[in-house]
Each structure stands twice: as structure tokens, then as C-alpha cells.
Amino acid sequence: MANCATFCALPVSGQIGLGKSTLVNTLFKSQVSRKSSGWNREEKIPKTVEIKAIGHVIEEGGVKMKLTVIDTPGFGDQINNENCWEPIEKYINEQYEKFLKEEVNIARKKRIPDTRVHCCLYFINPTGHSLRPLDLEFMKHLSKVVNIIPVIAKADTMTLEEKTEFKQKVRKELEVNGIEFYPQKEFDEDLEDKTENDKIRQESMPFAVVGSDKEYQVNGKRVLGRKTPWGVIEVENLSHCEFALLRDFVIRTHLQDLKEVTHNIHYETYRAKRLNENGGLPPVTIETEENHESNLIPGWLLPPPSPACCQ
Amino acid sequence: GVLTMGWQGVDDKEYVGFATLPNQVHRKSVKKGFDFTLMVAGESGLGKSTLVTSLFLTDMYRDRKLLHAEERIMQTVEITKHVVDIEEKGIKLRLTIVDTPGFGDAVNNTECWKPVADYIDQQFEQYFRDESGLNRKNIQDNRVHCCLYFVSPFGHGLRPLDVEFMKALHQRVNIVPILAKADTLTPSEVEHKKNKIRNEIEHFGIRIYQFPDCDSDEDEDFKLQDQALKESIPFAVIGSNTVVEAKGRRVRGRLYPWGIVEVENPMHCDFVKLRTMLVRTHMQDLKDVTRETHYENYRAQCIQSMTRLVVKERNRNKLTRESGTDFPIPAIPTVPDNETEKLIREKDEELRRMQEMLQKIQRQIKDSH
Numbered sequence: 001m002a003n004c005a006t007f008c009a010l011p012v013s014g015q016i017g018l019g020k021s022t023l024v025n026t027l028f029k030s031q032v033s034r035k036s037s038g039w040n041r042e043e044k045i046p047k048t049v050e051i052k053a054i055g056h057v058i059e060e061g062g063v064k065m066k067l068t069v070i071d072t073p074g075f076g077d078q079i080n081n082e083n084c085w086e087p088i089e090k091y092i093n094e095q096y097e098k099f100l101k102e103e104v105n106i107a108r109k110k111r112i113p114d115t116r117v118h119c120c121l122y123f124i125n126p127t128g129h130s131l132r133p134l135d136l137e138f139m140k141h142l143s144k145v146v147n148i149i150p151v152i153a154k155a156d157t158m159t160l161e162e163k164t165e166f167k168q169k170v171r172k173e174l175e176v177n178g179i180e181f182y183p184q185k186e187f188d189e190d191l192e193d194k195t196e197n198d199k200i201r202q203e204s205m206p207f208a209v210v211g212s213d214k215e216y217q218v219n220g221k222r223v224l225g226r227k228t229p230w231g232v233i234e235v236e237n238l239s240h241c242e243f244a245l246l247r248d249f250v251i252r253t254h255l256q257d258l259k260e261v262t263h264n265i266h267y268e269t270y271r272a273k274r275l276n277e278n279g280g281l282p283p284v285t286i287e288t289e290e291n292h293e294s295n296l297i298p299g300w301l302l303p304p305p306s307p308a309c310c311q
Numbered sequence: 312g313v314l315t316m317g318w319q320g321v322d323d324k325e326y327v328g329f330a331t332l333p334n335q336v337h338r339k340s341v342k343k344g345f346d347f348t349l350m351v352a353g354e355s356g357l358g359k360s361t362l363v364t365s366l367f368l369t370d371m372y373r374d375r376k377l378l379h380a381e382e383r384i385m386q387t388v389e390i391t392k393h394v395v396d397i398e399e400k401g402i403k404l405r406l407t408i409v410d411t412p413g414f415g416d417a418v419n420n421t422e423c424w425k426p427v428a429d430y431i432d433q434q435f436e437q438y439f440r441d442e443s444g445l446n447r448k449n450i451q452d453n454r455v456h457c458c459l460y461f462v463s464p465f466g467h468g469l470r471p472l473d474v475e476f477m478k479a480l481h482q483r484v485n486i487v488p489i490l491a492k493a494d495t496l497t498p499s500e501v502e503h504k505k506n507k508i509r510n511e512i513e514h515f516g517i518r519i520y521q522f523p524d525c526d527s528d529e530d531e532d533f534k535l536q537d538q539a540l541k542e543s544i545p546f547a548v549i550g551s552n553t554v555v556e557a558k559g560r561r562v563r564g565r566l567y568p569w570g571i572v573e574v575e576n577p578m579h580c581d582f583v584k585l586r587t588m589l590v591r592t593h594m595q596d597l598k599d600v601t602r603e604t605h606y607e608n609y610r611a612q613c614i615q616s617m618t619r620l621v622v623k624e625r626n627r628n629k630l631t632r633e634s635g636t637d638f639p640i641p642a643i644p645t646v647p648d649n650e651t652e653k654l655i656r657e658k659d660e661e662l663r664r665m666q667e668m669l670q671k672i673q674r675q676i677k678d679s680h
Contacts (some may be wrong), residue, residue, distance in 0.1 A: 128548055
């Protein structure tokens, strides 16, 4: 596919029903989540975490994007949720492994299909108290392998003061527990980056969002929102919630950076670990029965492909 | 004291005067005061404390310290009690609120309902002992009369933990399910969730508190109100301890950028229905059902298991041809140490007490025949 960018998002929450599917649909203004892919949400939630990737091609202004949304139904909703993040961690690493295997092949594809997860949106339950232990455990483990963007879900349950307080609390708890969410401090490239990202990290994030796929008439305009007996919550109104900030952040300003950090940092970390495990040798997939080492050019001798070629 | 009332124009020789009984009962009850124990359960952050404060207009949580996330990792389920005496128009109410901090918050919540079930059983056991004791003058009733179980508005109905909790507790306490933080839902979402939850309750065989049917001689208004109450379960509630200004009136509510939610507005939530039911119409029935059903079940089970234990020991003794005592002979380790001896003695004592209690009850049953 010429000129087709790819992006892979993984929305996750510690409990079902925090509006992941709706939010992803709202973000990309398309029906791209499991909810819209014919999955009957009245079906029983599976007992184990089943991971499915749903791909869509969306287009805007002549630019095509292959968007993949990963779905993890059943995550976090059991009575015993110990280690329930492991299948997700495994999935993320499997994509790195897939990419690595392609990369070290002699006859490499011109464009290596990129199924790696570029962004994990972690949905936080708007309790108003603090993060839940499951949230901490998940983000601690996963922030080491993928870009995590924490998001406060269903933010229409909080007043302005409650929102501000809760955001501060969450930021502090993330810091105290050493959870580096995207944009990570250590990857700021220059002072300009740092200033811009500092502001986002210390004031805006985590974004308190509301999602909706329904439109209502407000003041003569049609807006995306939620209609309640006491008023209409407008999704794209910044005085109501921070959805627009999240959308601009993920899609309009930092999309490319999310991919670059995934490739240059997370993937490279994985690659280095794998090579070290293998005694410096790359993992090899050989279809032939015999293993002629002389035919193999060690993958690490070849320059790593630049991000431009894996779109 | 004796009640003296002027009977104007009641000279009828047919009139005995016991029609004053309700008044006499009322007077005595008012003097004694009422008590009620309410348990609130559900994961944290569902507005339980706010709701309790809104319902009874007293803040019991002023000194509460909320834990940070990393502290909650090590937290276990606790049971806490807050007692407050409130008075309204000369009527005194001793209200006990039983809280369950830590419930449902851990990564692994296996059997986290057990401390709650144990607490309820302990109150029953305490009452059972007191009731069977010699001095029954001032028995304190700490039994839990009602449990408000908070269901999250974010789920797709009941979660596995909700089902487990209610199944473990529905034969011990009156469960009233609550759909919490209902201002996060649109009216159609509320309707949809209520239906789903009701269906799931039926599907899983959970026996929540049943409102007694109206007497047929009640007026239409009351019957309609009663019907509306029954159809509102689970109650979709919102709580607030702040007063805001809405359309020129000062109301309890929540101020959002898109509007004001009024706690006591029946178009906004079921708070008024819950308060009516809990405090104004069904408080006595909740206590009656606790006494007549849940407690009696516990008591019957207790007596049964005690009987079984004693019979088992008696049979075992017969088999081993040990004469004399009805008390069980515990297996003695080859080298009895002080710790084991002490345990043996304590067990003996406990069994002796249970035996005595059982004999007393058996005698009472015989006497009453």
C-alpha cells in the first residue's frame, strides 16, 4: 500500500465498561473498535484475556492510514486478576519478535509489516480516590515495553474540582511508583521537546475524557455528546472534558513520535535483550533442514532499517 | 407510668379501652428509642460515604484517611463501625453504619466477602449467646438489618465479584442493590442497566430484600408508590454533601459545566425513593425480616450443628467403650506439651458450654409442650 501509514493502538482498562471502544471510535471518527466489528457486547465476557487485532484503513485529506486497534476483552474483570497483564505483555513482545525475525532475514521485505503496538491507552477508573492496585501493577509492568498514555475514563462523573484533585493525585502516585508514561522524560530530545513535554506531563496528563458516538443539537450546532436530564455533555468542548486535547496529542502532534519511540527505544531494547540471550546471535528462522551457517549473514551486521521503510 | 386519657363522650359500657394499646406501645418505643444497623459494601470510589451522609444528614467520616494506591496493595478487607445518635421531632435513633473498606480493591479478590460474612455471623452468634444467657435485661442488638450493595455504573451489569458477594450474603442479611454514581449515565443507560442487573439477579438465584406486598385495603396512592418502589430496584443514586444554587433554589447537588444534578429530584435519580424506603417506610420491616428469617436461620443451623457434634462424640465414646463422660476425648499427642494441654482444656470447656446450652434449650422445648 503506497503512502499508507500504520498505527497500532491498544486500549486497556482495569475493569470493563470504561468506554474504551466508544473512545477509540470517537478518536478516529470511525467505527474501528470491536464494538463496531460485529462483536455482540451482550455476549459473555471470556474468562481469559483473548487478544484480537482489528484493522481498518481510514483516509483523510489524501492520506491513508492503516489503523489497528487491539482488543483485550476480559482483562481485569475476574475475581482474581493476578498477573492478568501477562498475556498482553506477551502479545506486545510477540510483535517485536515478529519484526525482529523479518529484520534479520537475508531476503528482507521492502516494507516490513509493522504490527508493533505504538500506543497503549490505559483507562483509569474515575473513583476520585486513587489508582487501584491493579492499575499500578499493570502500568508498572507494561511501561517498560510500550508507550503508555494514562487516560481518566468517563470523566463526566467528576466535577471540575474533583477532576483537578484526582489528576494531581494520579500524577503523584505514578511518580511515586516510578511509572514512566509517554512522553517519557528520558526520551526528550532537546530543550524544546522537554519544555513542551514537561507542560503536558505536569499539567495536562492524564487527560480526563468522555467519548460518544451520538450527536445532539446544541445552540444550533450538531455536536458529539451525551444527553442527560441536566444538560448535554459536549465531547469536543474543552470546558467539559479533555477529549480534544487527547485527540490532538495522539493524532495531530505526537503520532509520528509515538511510532519513533516504539521503534528506536522499546523495540531496540527488546532486540538487544534477545541478541544477548542468544549469545549475540540473532534468532533465525530457517525453512531448510540443514543449517548452513556460511549462508547466513548475521543480522546485527546489517544497519537497522529506518522507520520510513516500515510504514 | 400509666397512661391516663380523657374519654369524652365514651360512656359506652361496651368500651374496654384497649384501643389505646398502639398509643401505649408508641409511647414506650419513643422513650426507649430506636436502633438500626446499616451495612454499606462495594468497591471503593462508588460514593458510599457520600450517600450515607446524604441519607442521614450526619457526617460520620470526618476523620477518615484514604489510603494511597501503593498502600492499598497490601490492604486487606476491614470491617469498621460508626455509631451516631440522631434525633428528629423527639424520636431518637441510634444508627450504626458498618463499612467494608478494602472490599473488591485488591488485584486478587478471592473470597474477599468472607470477613463480611464472618462479621454478620459473629453478631448473630453474640445475640444467640445473649439470648440464651441468664441476664437478658439489656441485650444489645448489633445484628445487621440491611446491606446496601453498591454496583458500579461503569460495568455491563453485575461483575463476577458482585455475584459472589451477593450469593454469599443473601441468606444472612437483607441486600438492597444500589446502582452507584448514577449521574454518569443517561436515562436510557440507567434503564438498560437496571434491567440487566435485575435479570442477572434472577438468573444467578440471588435473593435480594423483597418489599412486602401492600395490604389490599391500602389506598391507591400508596399501592402505586409501593409498586414504583419495587420497580426501581436497583436504586440509581447520586449523593452530595454540597449545596448548590439551581434555578434560584438552594439544593443538594453536583455542579457540572453542563448543568446541575439535584440529589432530591426524582427525575435525576432514585435517592428520594431509597431514603423513603430505608428510613420512612421499611425500616421496621427490614428489622423484622432480619429477626424472623435471617437470625432464625442462623440459630436453627447453630443448634443443628451443635446437636450433631454432641451426638457424634457420644457415638464415638460408645464405640471406644469409654465410660462416664459425654465429653469427647481428643487425640493426645505422644509428647503432650503445655500448648497442646491448654488447647485441649479450652476445647473441653467450649464443648461443655455448648452441651449445657443445648440441654437448656431442649428443656425449654420440653417445658413449652
